[in-house]
Amino acid sequence: MFNRELVKGSTSLLLLQLLLERDMYGYELVKEMDKRSDHQFQIKEGTLYPALHKLEKQAYIECYWQEQPKGPARRYYKITEQGKEVLQEKQDEWQRYVQVMNKVIGRTENDSI
Amino acid sequence: MFNRELVKGSTSLLLLQLLLERDMYGYELVKEMDKRSDHQFQIKEGTLYPALHKLEKQAYIECYWQEQPKGPARRYYKITEQGKEVLQEKQDEWQRYVQVMNKVIGRTENDSI
DNA sequence: CCACCTACCTAGTATTATGAGGTATTTATA
DNA sequence: TATAAATACCTCATAATACTAGGTAGGTGG
Numbered sequence: 353m354f355n356r357e358l359v360k361g362s363t364s365l366l367l368l369q370l371l372l373e374r375d376m377y378g379y380e381l382v383k384e385m386d387k388r389s390d391h392q393f394q395i396k397e398g399t400l401y402p403a404l405h406k407l408e409k410q411a412y413i414e415c416y417w418q419e420q421p422k423g424p425a426r427r428y429y430k431i432t433e434q435g436k437e438v439l440q441e442k443q444d445e446w447q448r449y450v451q452v453m454n455k456v457i458g459r460t461e462n463d464s465i
Numbered sequence: 466m467f468n469r470e471l472v473k474g475s476t477s478l479l480l481l482q483l484l485l486e487r488d489m490y491g492y493e494l495v496k497e498m499d500k501r502s503d504h505q506f507q508i509k510e511g512t513l514y515p516a517l518h519k520l521e522k523q524a525y526i527e528c529y530w531q532e533q534p535k536g537p538a539r540r541y542y543k544i545t546e547q548g549k550e551v552l553q554e555k556q557d558e559w560q561r562y563v564q565v566m567n568k569v570i571g572r573t574e575n576d577s578i
Numbered sequence: 579c580c581a582c583c584t585a586c587c588t589a590g591t592a593t594t595a596t597g598a599g600g601t602a603t604t605t606a607t608a
Numbered sequence: 609t610a611t612a613a614a615t616a617c618c619t620c621a622t623a624a625t626a627c628t629a630g631g632t633a634g635g636t637g638g
Contacts, residue, residue, distance in 0.1 A: 362566065363626080369570045379585050385569070392565045399626050401587060406625095424585050424634055443570065450563055452505045453475065456498070457482045457556065476595080492616050512595050514618060519594095537603055537616045 363395065363403050364412075365446060368431055368439040371413060377426040378404060404429060412438050476508065476516050477525075478559060481544055481552040484526060490539040491517060517542060525551050 370376060370384055378400055385393050407413045412435035419425045431439070483489060483497055491513055498506050520526045525548035532538045544552070 361625085366566075366569055377585080378587095388569045389565045390568075392561070393569065396627055397585090397587080398589095398628065398630095402625080405587095420585095422635065423583095426585070446566070446570070448505070452502045453479075453559070455503075456479055456501045456506065457559070474594085490616080491618095509596055510616090510618080511597065511599095511620090515594085518618095533616095535604065536614095539616070 362446070363399065364407060365439070365442040366393065366395075367400075367403060367407065368412060368435055368442065371429055371431040372436065372439060375428045375430045377418075377428050379426075381429075407435070410438075411435075475559070476512065477520060478552070478555040479506065479508075480513075480516060480520065481525060481548055481555065484542055484544040485549065485552060488541045488543045490531075490541050492539075494542075520548070523551075524548075 366385060367381060370381060370388075376384065378397070381404075382395055382397065382400060385395050404413065404415075408415060408429070411432060413429045413431055415427050415429045417425050418428055479498060480494060483494055483501075489497065491510070494517075495508055495510065495513060498508050517526065517528075521528060521542075524545060526542045526544055528540050528542045530538050530540055
């Protein structure tokens, strides 16, 4: 999605954020991310499922199957309390990161060696 | 530096930006980056030199050796015209990226499915 | 019937940041 | 005089992770 390299590391932040709002299943997360970002973050399934499995292993999310009246069953993911804490840390880190980036690439007038 | 994953992809942007301001040599770039970012971007030499060589191969930067009266010779890097164009694109992409990220992780009040 | 969408998944590849190492010169210190 | 530390360059192996390209299966529309 977007620039492959720029995005690294923010996937878990994005996923946890979406799951903070409501439980979702994998395929739904792909669609929701696409929609929310005006088609700029088109996370691929080859990225999503391993990422979700890792988050689950880390106990930041939990999952449960839900049968559907029609169509295949869905595996819903739910953020845990621990996941919420980690999300907060990731949010803070993102903020700091943007600030530092802007400082370095931003204006230049008075900072020389 | 910082969070390993978050940073991926922005290294070339940062390097090109610093070189836009003046020619620098590798070791100087490490120190300058550290200084500008209040010690938050501590780019490692194992990252820097391969990154510089790649930028050179892509013709975004050029280099020249400069003997020093004392101490080892320095290899100075200089941004090319093509590098300046690429830098502009990377800047734009960074801006867009921050905007989309903020949109997705930002406020939530009225954007539901 | 067949294409397409939903919905899950994995394996292999490419990229990239880092850790750990190497070389060589100069300067400060003990 | 040693010797450590700083300057200045470099490479290799490893880890993390995003993507491509595949696979399975059920349901829907033409």
